[in-house]
Amino acid sequence: MSDETASVANSPRLVGVRCESGGGVRPYSCGALELQPGDQVVVETERGSALGTVVRSDLLRPVEAGAKLGRVIKKADGRDLAREDANLRRQREAQRIALHRIRERGLAMKLISVECSFDGGKISFYFCAEGRVDFRDLVRDLAHTLHTRIEMKQIGARDETRFIGGIAACGRELCCASWLTEFEAISVKMAKDQGLSLNPTKLAGMCGRLKCCLRFEYLTYRELGRRLPAIGSAVACVKGDGVVTHQDVLKQTVKIRHQDGSETEASLEELVERKAQP
Template structure:
């Protein structure tokens, strides 16, 4: 076992392990650590605890110190410098007529590197831009192309639920999201209804996927024929997945009657869920919203 402390370097960023040494650390504290990018200030997210050595990326780097008042001032100074760097980079992009959208400028704590995050439709030859920026800032320059989900993670915003975006507040990695999840949850396949601020399928579709798969497995399809526990046979008219209710059109005394049953009151042969019929053009539009997820490109501090 090895003693570690979890540290995060940005909102909803990945938590990295460091060795606390003899420092008395608590969640919420700011600390100074050495990372692959250089010396950085991070926030303690988990109190010191012991974990198995297999779960730690070796070598485990130690926390250098608890952030001092001077360190806090330096971090604030960096934030101000980043705003100026952002403006200058925008001017240089316009000068070189590059088809790219600048998202954020970020200094490492020790100012040894200045990173610029941007989005673009394709590959961008920014070699001349880097030379220009290096001449202005006289430090190492890195331009990093990110995707639209990372852009939204940085910028933040509000979802259709009225809450702050999950990716900006707590999601450290992007889960793969597919059209199948929207179908499983009986959602409208209108792209504007199921896509988030980033223009990709909403991350929250993944949150309830497992629950919907289980609930749907206990229900018949609309149009299926079932036998009720009171001995009637009929055709399924509609289903309520969350309440596990099924409306069945049954025949009683030579008359059609719509009755509602609990799923466990019905007997039916489980079938594969029927796919929603879409045109090739509609499928192409929806496929463009899918995202395979994975590690965020803005989170590689260690």
């Protein structure tokens, strides 16, 4: 048995759950519970308990030592579903009141989403703003009106798009709204190394930031690119010596310009040796 197979075998049983409060599909430990896609469950998250829907029941992935993993508490019953319905009504009312109070106070903030904790003990308000916003009076007002603990969270453009959702240029649901669990750093270099157009409008997602998918195949392109001679390097080839002018990373070929100005495409196997730069 390989180390990877053993790691998966020793990991807890996992299911993929999408919480009703939004966000991507996250893995949860389900213990001995037998769950199927479509089952509604109560899960334990970093922010407390929440209602969610099982999307996948066959997750196979090793869990790193010390990794924080939520767990499925139980299958949701009628009382849980009734509580969630009440929470949704409370969220809508809280959003209506908050929007009115924000306009009334002239606060430079855009309310994006409202989330009521499953136990009803806290309501979280997610907003965008150009700079810092003094919302202390707003919090006191909302706490007095809604009779619960209030949490205000300022979010960025990527989180705003995750909350709102939408369809990406590829025709599929936005990755951030469907399955991504966290945002990672993206750079223009990732697009450059994959040979993509550096047109900002094509590289930007709906959030206005670089598309998350630029990272998905980056490591593969980088490793394959390292096998090829660099552009500008002199090479010896069975088709004739020359200088590399272009790399095709996926095909693992290069274009070589010969002394007479002609160009040929050659695979790695056709490169006899790599000459040192003159």
